[in-house]
Each structure stands twice: as C-alpha cells, then as structure tokens.
Amino acid sequence: MTDTLTPVLTANWDQPDSFTLDGYSRDGGYKALPKALAMDPDDVIATVKSAVLRGRGGAGFPTGMKWSFIPQNDGKPHYLTVNADESEPGTCKDIPLMMANPHVLIEGIIITCYAIRASHAFIYVRGEVLHVIRRLQLAVAQAYEAGYLGEDILGTGFKLDVVVHAGAGAYICGEETALLTSLEGYRGLPRNRPPFPAVEGLYASPTVINNVESISSVPSIIDKGSDWFSGLGTEKSKGYGIFSLSGHVKNPGQYEAPLGITLRELIDLAGGMLRPGHPLKFWTPGGSSTPLLTHEHLDIPLDFEGVGAAGSMLGTRALQLFDDTTCVLRAALRWTEFYQHESCGKCTPCREGTYWLVRAVERLEQGEGTDEDLETILDVGDNIVGRAFCALGDAAPVPISSAIKYFRDEIILHSKNGGCPFDPAASTAWAV
Incomplete structure (x- = not known):
C-alpha cells in the first residue's frame, strides 16, 4: 500500500x-x-x-x-x-x-x-x-x-x-x-x-x-x-499532488500521491479512522468551499473528473474527515460564519447573503428554526452563487447546501427536538 x-x-x-x-x-x-x-x-x-x-x-x-x-x-x-x-x-x-x-x-x-x-x-x-x-x-x-x-x-x-x-x-x-x-x-x-x-x-x-x-x-x-x-495520475488529471488529511483520522498529515487515489486508500495509509467503532460520516475533498461528500464516496478517484462527477470539486485536496460523533449542522454553521466574516463586502449578494445565511443556520442549530428555513437557505444561496464579484460568494452557501442535500433529516430534527438531537456517545446514530 x-x-x-x-x-x-x-x-x-x-x-x-x-x-x-x-x-x-x-x-x-x-x-x-x-x-x-x-x-x-x-x-x-x-x-x-x-x-x-x-x-x-x-x-x-x-x-x-x-x-x-x-x-x-x-x-x-x-x-x-x-x-x-x-x-x-x-x-x-x-x-x-x-x-x-x-x-x-x-x-x-x-x-x-x-x-x-x-x-x-x-x-x-x-x-x-x-x-x-x-x-x-x-x-x-x-x-x-x-x-x-x-x-x-x-x-x-x-x-x-x-x-x-x-x-x-x-x-x-x-x-x-x-x-x-x-x-x-x-x-x-x-x-x-x-x-x-x-x-x-x-x-x-x-x-x-x-x-x-x-x-x-x-x-x-x-x-x-x-x-x-x-505517466502518473489518471487520463485527464496527470501527475502527483499533496493530499492533506485532517480531522478524525489516526495519522493526519500530508500524503503525496498520484491524482486518482481514493480516500479509502489514503485512510488506510493514515492508519484508519481515529476512533474505533466510529465510521466516516462526511468529508470535504478540497476544503470547506467544496461540497461535502459521505462514506458512499470513499472509492471515487480523487482527480478533477472523478470528484466532479460525484457532485463536488477536487479543490486544494484538503480532506477534512468527520466521523459519526460530529453534528453536520454545527460544522456547516462554523464554515458559514467564516465566509460571512471574510466577505470583503464589495458586492451586495455576498455581503448581505452571508449574513442572512448565518442567521438562518443559527436558528436551525439552536432548534428555533422551521422546515421552511431549509428552503430559505437554499434560496439565499442561489441568489449569491454566480452573482458575486469573486468565488467567495460561490463558496459561501456550499457547506450548508451540501449538508442539506445529504443530511436533511438530521437537520430537521434540530427543530423538532428544540435543539441539537445529536448524541456523540452513540457510535452510529447519525452514520449515513
């Protein structure tokens, strides 16, 4: 290996x-x-x-x-x-x-x-x-x-x-x-x-x-x-690259490998997931501005085409791994707060849109939101993407929109339970 x-x-x-x-x-x-x-x-x-x-x-x-x-x-x-x-x-x-x-x-x-x-x-x-x-x-x-x-x-x-x-x-x-x-x-x-x-x-x-x-x-x-x-890599994604593994993995760090390697192979090289009995729940293939993927995507080739076909982007090959002890809504909120803070404020869609995204996601995470808030979040995101001066606006809605795509039921339960229903002690309660 x-x-x-x-x-x-x-x-x-x-x-x-x-x-x-x-x-x-x-x-x-x-x-x-x-x-x-x-x-x-x-x-x-x-x-x-x-x-x-x-x-x-x-x-x-x-x-x-x-x-x-x-x-x-x-x-x-x-x-x-x-x-x-x-x-x-x-x-x-x-x-x-x-x-x-x-x-x-x-x-x-x-x-x-x-x-x-x-x-x-x-x-x-x-x-x-x-x-x-x-x-x-x-x-x-x-x-x-x-x-x-x-x-x-x-x-x-x-x-x-x-x-x-x-x-x-x-x-x-x-x-x-x-x-x-x-x-x-x-x-x-x-x-x-x-x-x-x-x-x-x-x-x-x-x-x-x-x-x-x-x-x-x-x-x-x-x-x-x-x-x-x-001669390295895949047909359209040539050469080697540095893959940065962080999060719930035993040996986080930099792994230089040909493009096209899979996350499963990289996790094996890194000694496996951090906590025995706690499987991979979601991960980013290229940093927080790339749509989340789940354990179902462990075997996709990590090249530009393979990750694109799975609905995300290879980005900077920043592989952040989260096991089933992590609340996906809380993680998405932290990323969304980052994009609001770092918006330069030059264009209205990004400046105002990131503010309202954070407010809506906060309500959901605290159990004060409604099912309609999910559609509001997606609508606000659609009104930012493609309408900003630069790619920050395109990136800002990505964490929460991809979280809704794969974990809608978990997010809705926050509102139904009046707060985060996630039990980190349960090993597979939220594995998808």
Missing part, C-alpha cells in the same frame, strides 16, 4: 536541513534550472503543456496554457505572482511545503519567469505565518548568494528579482485579483474581469498567478520530462 505514495515535493522533508540550499542541492535541487535555461522559453512552456500540469490551487486550469496567454513583444514588463495566501479552512499543504522545502519553489519561480520572460516575481504569503516568511526570505537570500537570482543567472544573461511579500491576513486575498490589488498597496478587493491578469494584472502589466504547489512541480517536470509526469 505504501507504494501508492510518490514523494517528490515531500521527499526530503524528514531531513533536518531540507530547507537550506545545501540540503536541497544534495538531493538534486537546482539540477533542472540549467537545463531549463538552455532551452528556448517557448520550449519550456511547451514542456509544461505536454505534461498537462493543472493548477494545484483549486481551479485546475492547465498551467502551461496560462503561461502561454502572456503576450510577447508587447514592450511591457511581465510579472509572476505566487499565491501563497493559503487561507481556505482545512487547506494546509503550501505552508508545510514552503517551510520544509522553500528552494523547490524558488527554482520553480526562476524557471517560470524565464519561460514567460519576466524579470520580477512576488511570493504573496499570509502575514500570520511569520516563521514561513522568515524561511522564504532565507531561501531567497541563499539563492541570490549562489547566483540563482539577480543579474546574469548562471551566465545566461537572464536576470530575476524575487520579493517575499507579507499580506495582512484576509481570506479574500487568496482570490487572484484581490491579491494583485493588495500587492499594489490597496485594500484587497476583487476586480472586474476582463481585463484578465494575463493581459493587465500587476501594475497594469501582463501577470501570471500560480499556486505554490503548481510552481513547485515545475522543476521535476523539466528534470524528469513531461512523459514521466503525465
């Missing part, structure tokens, strides 16, 4: 000096860089396209195709912005990656900037994770000292400067246009599109925005080839 794992980004995490230049270089780090710099930039893009690397930040858009959207010979500076503002509830892969292996991100940044003809790159990190910011700053300084950053990199004439930028802790800044607005020094609010960032992004110039794991996957593709990468 352990052969299922494919440690690439996580291969050296157990080494005490994995975060240093020496530790990274000892394990083959910066081997892909001279190879990439000897290629034509368009060939680098073609290699990433051929590997079919899809964005690891949640949307799954082909990375090489995104790079190719950058106009060339336009007389404008080009920028790369790495989205390291990991704030999605349950998502916890980029922070440990940057903490344990920051140089793989730096090497990926250099190769990416060479491919898109950019001479400036920014790593936008959550300001709360000061330890990660310091580690990134150390890695950038080491890369400058080694000649991997700065002027005339490896004698090729290519130059690149990298800035580690600390955000102010707003979930909305994980949305790419709000991130750019924040990076420019303004309040992080999403922008209208078009124009898209590839045409008019940071400082009104062509900009590529990629997730940490997406950029970090580039060196292995250049080093081992696109055929090697596309």
